[in-house]
Amino acid sequence: MFEQLKTATPLETVNVTLDGVAITLPKGMTLAAALLVHGAYPLRTSPVQGPDGPKQRAPYCMMGVCFECLVEIDGKPNQQSCLAQVRDGMVVNRQDGAPDIKGDRT
Amino acid sequence: MTSHEFIIIGGGIVGAAIAEGLARQGKDVGVLDEGDVAIRAARGNLGNVWVQGKGAAYPAYADLTRQAALDWGALAERLQAQTGIDIHFRAPGAVYLCFTDADLENRAATMRQANEKTAIDNPYEMLDHAALARMIPQIGPDVAGGSFSAMDGTANPLYLLRALIQSTQMQGGAYYPDSGVTTIREYADGFEMQTAKGIARARHVVLGAGLGNATLAPQLGMFGGVRPVRGQIMVTERMQPFLPCGTNFIRQTVEGGCGIGESSEEAGFDTGTTIDILAETARRATRAFPHLAHARIVRSWGALRIMTADGVPVYQMKGFGPDGTSKATVVSVHSGVTLAPFHCDALARQIGALALEPDIVKSFSAERFDV
């Protein structure tokens, strides 16, 4: 399980909504890392079903290559959380299977 | 050396369908296909079994298409029973989307005309915006309406191709990848072909090589009048189902991804894409379904349609050898998915019997281009 380095200077935190629940996360931290530390883990289920149902997934590469870290950010599905930074007021939802793309959010 | 009674040149949807039909009749069949990187329309299309409006000015083609659409369900079932591959055939109908009232009026005229001289009727309905919105709630405000035909369907062309090749092999047919044919000539009482892997000989040949027919068929003095017409296609990631039926330029697959494409360009053999066309296609797609603005595209490519001068199929058979009993058949069509049932049943039967039926000859021979 992931944790913040004990020696690191504590970061300023901001308010984020995760799956409808208000939490605080370190400001400016890579979102995927912050979610791992928070314990939001596994991060999503695969859109493709295996023989025994969908698969649990979590970030793998942290460098934008594997696309395992997809979350919905501020209404936009399938965002790579390893390339995003924690911002105040961010609304993050974990995804269950393929995203439901609805409504006009442009 | 490879030798068969029938050799099919081309392992795309057209060649594979004919091979499958011949193999099922117990014929000795071999399919000569190109390698992994080939210009394959089979791999490039959206998988529409498209009926409405097709052959509006060519009733025989409209009827051929309609009969094929009616036979599609049985083909899908048969192939699944045989190979275990679900080719995702669905027939929920399809809408042709019109953005303006003028488009809608033109469309209505086309649909009327398309039913005028045909033997098989294509029932349809003209929908205004409100009617369309009841059917597909996500439809954008800019869409004026469309024509709906319940006969239209969709399938997964990739699985169709795989099932056809597998079924051919299961009935004793042979599939030869990496064996693209460069030249063909008469030889003894049959044909000889030079392939990337050596010589192949056959008593009868079928030229189903897509755009490859343009260079191969003339070597036998047959019809090579096909040219590439590019369509740029984009595919999105999987998403939850929202499209209950097909449309003319967007369709959602059973897996959940959307295929989007509508361009028609003369671009030679270039299978690339251009940003201006991709951007315009994306813009129109989001006008049709505004929520798609947030759907992510994972791939795009240029698919080359195999076009005859009038867009209508050519089926041509010619006798060779001392007594003319060795037959070469040229098949040049652009809607290989839609016509698959015809190709692996009726057409394969006629090719197996070494004679095309008179109504096929009358409507689809190459002679119509001779002026």
Next chain:
Amino acid sequence: MIDLIIIGAGPAGMTAALTAQECGLKVVVLDEQLRPGGQIYRNVLDTSKDTILGPDYFDGRTLAQRFLASGVDYRPGAQVWRIDDDGVCFTGPDGASILRARHVLLAVGAMERPVPTRGWTLPGVMTAGAAQIMLKASGVVAPNAVFIGSGPLLFLIVAQYLRAGVAVKAVLETTPRGNYASALRHAGGALRGWRYVRKGMGMLSEIRRAGVRIEKIDSYTLAGRDHLETVDYVVAGQARQIGCDTALIHQGVIPAVQASLSSGCAHDWNAAQVAWLPKADASGRTDKDWLRVAGDCRGIAGALSAQLSGELAALAIAQDQNRVTADEIAARTKRVRAKLNTDNAVRPFLDQLYLPRPDLLAPTNDDVTICRCELVTRGQIRQAVSEGCPGPNQMKAFTRSGMGPCQGRMCGPVVTQTMAAMTGLSPAAVGHYRIRSPFRPVTLHEMAQCAEAPDQKAT
């Protein structure tokens, strides 16, 4: 009008930008990260972790500072997703747009080699590089993780963890024993190579001194229900098990070729690096005149070589745009090439020493997932091969491998090598996925944005 678009602000991209600017070129640098540095110098301007990361890391600080001070048009947070002769499309903080220039230089670096084994898709299994990125960028670590794999970077990251006071449960090393002997045959590089090896040995003893268990293993699998629970492995024929919630895997890095593949330039299979590399001359000229490559994305060679190859590429572009004459740069080019040759001399040795075990490149168990996105197993690949599937592209069509959001980045190299192992053909003969734009997923909205008056945006 822009003269040169550089994609990537790592050592290669930053050096190329500085050199090109010196030669009078108008340069734009695009990078998806928010700060310059690339992978090795990620977050390099932050000094808080210097003692953990070691001197190799802050070597890059001066470069990054010079780069930022140079006034080069640097656009962070810009994800490039299409590179073709009609422009470079990217999505930045203000949406998507398109830029055009006479030359495009790819300096997009490397990615970690995908290592498909049983259980590698389980949450809790990550790359060792991922752990390092989290350490550098976020100060986030995984105590009591098991490190598995081979290569200098693996030991470097373990050492960095230990310096940070993070407990490491075990290091399971997979380097095949025979590699040491065959690596020594590269006489040219062996002498210099030993210095690397000694540096590695130093790290190894640092790790041993810390009391971390290091085992040379023959094979391993990762197991668990919804997340990693155990690592099962074999040492000298004996089965063993460690319980753990995090395994960090590493088998070296490979060039990131998605961008170069998508633009259609030719690539060769490089047997020594076990990877596809864009075909390019010493100055990074590909078979498309407008497209150039530098740094790790043209072949893994490390940070110093990346800088040198960036410099060479920029000089060649300046010359090809008639900003400098061949004579003016002859001496400099010669000097840089000589340094590059010296730095590269050790590569054959290192490539051979850390050549991954064959079964980690092409799995041998049918139940191993090869395509993570579409859940395609080795068994499905084998079935399609037996039906006559001629290559990776038909494979994609038949099984959907490579059709998910990662666009074949993870499964591409594995499918090639697995098909090669199954058919007895060389990977070069098997070929690779044909990669198309967008080589990163983009929304239809972003795609549509690129329709608007591209020529005005270009200036």
